[in-house]
Amino acid sequence: MLYxxxxxxxxxxPRNVGKMxxxxxxxxxxxxxxxxxxxxxxxxxxxxxxxxxxxxxxxGSAIATSSMATEMIKGKPLEEALTLSNKAVVEALDGLPANxxxxxxxxxxxxKAAIKDYYDKNGIPYDRELLCTGDxxxxxxxxx
Amino acid sequence: MPRYIYADNAATTRTGEAAKAAMxxxxxxxxxxxxxxxxxxxxxxxxxxxxxxxxxxVIGADAKEIIFTSGxxxxxxxxxxxxxxxxxxxxxxxxxSTAFEHHAVLHTLQTLEKEGFAVTLLDVHxxxxxxxxxxxxxxxxxxxxxxVMAVNNExxxxxxxxxxxxxxxxxxxxxxxxxVQAVGHMPLxxxxxxxxxxxxxxxxxxxxxxxxxxxxxxGVPVQPLIAGGAQERNLRAGxxxxxxxAGMAAALQQAAEGMVAEAARLTAVRERLIAGLSAIPHxxxxxxRQQRNPGTVNFCFEGIEGESLLLLLDAAxxxxxxxxxxxxxxxxxxxxxxxxxxxxxxxHGSLRLSPSAEITDDEVEHIxxxxxxxxxxxxxxxxxxxxxxxxxxxxxx
Numbered sequence: 015m016l017y018x019x020x021x022x023x024x025x026x027x028p029r030n031v032g033k034m035x036x037x038x039x040x041x042x043x044x045x046x047x048x049x050x051x052x053x054x055x056x057x058x059x060x061x062x063x064x065x066x067x068x069x070x071x072x073x074g075s076a077i078a079t080s081s082m083a084t085e086m087i088k089g090k091p092l093e094e095a096l097t098l099s100n101k102a103v104v105e106a107l108d109g110l111p112a113n114x115x116x117x118x119x120x121x122x123x124x125x126k127a128a129i130k131d132y133y134d135k136n137g138i139p140y141d142r143e144l145l146c147t148g149d150x151x152x153x154x155x156x157x158x
Numbered sequence: 159m160p161r162y163i164y165a166d167n168a169a170t171t172r173t174g175e176a177a178k179a180a181m182x183x184x185x186x187x188x189x190x191x192x193x194x195x196x197x198x199x200x201x202x203x204x205x206x207x208x209x210x211x212x213x214x215x216v217i218g219a220d221a222k223e224i225i226f227t228s229g230x231x232x233x234x235x236x237x238x239x240x241x242x243x244x245x246x247x248x249x250x251x252x253x254x255s256t257a258f259e260h261h262a263v264l265h266t267l268q269t270l271e272k273e274g275f276a277v278t279l280l281d282v283h284x285x286x287x288x289x290x291x292x293x294x295x296x297x298x299x300x301x302x303x304x305x306v307m308a309v310n311n312e313x314x315x316x317x318x319x320x321x322x323x324x325x326x327x328x329x330x331x332x333x334x335x336x337x338v339q340a341v342g343h344m345p346l347x348x349x350x351x352x353x354x355x356x357x358x359x360x361x362x363x364x365x366x367x368x369x370x371x372x373x374x375x376x377g378v379p380v381q382p383l384i385a386g387g388a389q390e391r392n393l394r395a396g397x398x399x400x401x402x403x404a405g406m407a408a409a410l411q412q413a414a415e416g417m418v419a420e421a422a423r424l425t426a427v428r429e430r431l432i433a434g435l436s437a438i439p440h441x442x443x444x445x446x447r448q449q450r451n452p453g454t455v456n457f458c459f460e461g462i463e464g465e466s467l468l469l470l471l472d473a474a475x476x477x478x479x480x481x482x483x484x485x486x487x488x489x490x491x492x493x494x495x496x497x498x499x500x501x502x503x504x505x506h507g508s509l510r511l512s513p514s515a516e517i518t519d520d521e522v523e524h525i526x527x528x529x530x531x532x533x534x535x536x537x538x539x540x541x542x543x544x545x546x547x548x549x550x551x552x553x554x555x
């Protein structure tokens with residue numbers, strides 16, 4: 015098989031999938047030209063991610079990494095969600111093929127972009143170094 | 159759950175019964191080396207030459223004009239290099255081909271370009287068909303070769319091979335066609351079509367992997383790619399793979415006998431697939447509506463990505479393929495779809511179906527229903543589709 019059982023499970027039965035109408039933060043990363051876009055929605059209560067959902071245009075691993083990332087940050091304090099690494103997502107999925115690692119990077123960036131959007135909307139100061147600025151073109155970053 | 163529906167015959171075909179029987183016979187009875195003088199070797203030699211005669215007959219060639227190769231890629235490599243180097247000896251270093259050839263052709267041309275040849279890749283237009291006029295306009299006094307595929311492997315469009323062949327013959331330019339998707343599926347006559355060189359692959363018509371052939375018209379210069387022996391009249395060294403060659407010949411004979419019936423059945427299947435899939439909103443049939451082979455249907459669906467579609471089709475018991483970047487093994491979507499002028503984001507959402515003539519009507523309906531349901535499911539979770547529907551992004555198809 016191309017993918018692990020866990021990847022296939024999250025691809026075929028994605029968790030937390032769908033748009034969120036009253037989200038507190040929305041992050042979108044990727045590029046349609048390169049074949050993957052992730053959009054992540056978060057609802058924040060008392061500094062924690064009370065709810066999260068995603069929609070993704072992309073391959074099986076793009077959908078699976080989005081799904082896994084939402085599970086890993088749900089209920090977590092924002093500071094902790096910000097530490098989610100693509101490596102942790104890959105490990106939680108029992109690995110990804112080498113040419114699909116960029117999907118996990120997108121998932122990490124989507125989480126950060128959603129939290130940044132929440133901070134920006136609420137005028138909350140943050141360390142810019144910690145956050146993907148959102149304008150780093152994931153496509154060019156990983157495809158060149 | 160219906161039985162697994164294999165709709166990827168443009169990738170490879172199931173080895174047929176006639177081929178398997180011929181392969182077993184070659185392995186059990188003709189296992190000598192055809193180059194050996196004793197009876198067992200000569201028996202193998204007879205099998206080899208019988209296969210050559212059978213293969214030649216199907217395309218209207220003489221047995222002496224057939225070189226057995228390891229497959230279509232090797233045949234393409236040998237044809238193009240032979241014509242290029244023969245041309246260079248006469249000061250002709252210009253090669254013409256098309257932008258959507260198989261990589262066996264394109265990568266060989268790229269290598270030759272680095273060796274100092276000039277290469278013109280013809281535009282294939284939005285409909286995926288190159289015309290003889292396009293070729294005529296690109297011909298130069300120093301053109302050594304025109305190489306145009308007979309049928310495109312991804313979208314199934316059929317090129318006007320006879321018109322291009324006639325033009326090249328008139329202008330004294332060698333004409334090669336990669337006919338990997340055509341041989342065994344449509345009538346080909348190398349003399350009537352004025353073809354100088356033709357590449358074919360056994361596993362595209364019910365033969366085994368690892369066998370193919372190159373037709374080279376008598377008098378057209380050809381040179382070996384592999385040195386080391388006198389096999390194939392010094393044009394392809396290496397002890398002949400007789401089981402695969404015998405299997406190829408048997409498969410091709412069987413394919414030729416069933417060609418008319420296969421084309422009729424597949425044309426009906428194709429028309430139903432095109433009608434059914436066209437009903438999906440924002441879908442697009444790729445390639446000319448008329449000038450196409452019976453066996454290939456290629457669609458793009460806006461707002462989704464091809465690999466996801468393939469994985470979910472597989473789960474629904476359907477084997478198909480896509481030209482998305484994720485399935486092409488590179489970072490760009492299919493060069494064929496890009497050559498048609500499709501934007502990257504549209505090309506990522508492509509699906510190729512190439513069923514066999516054995517497919518049932520129920521299975522065709524199952525494919526149409528499954529594709530419709532899966533496209534809808536993927537669109538429901540696609541930010542691209544969301545943007546298209548909200549008018550934030552213009553529909554491209």
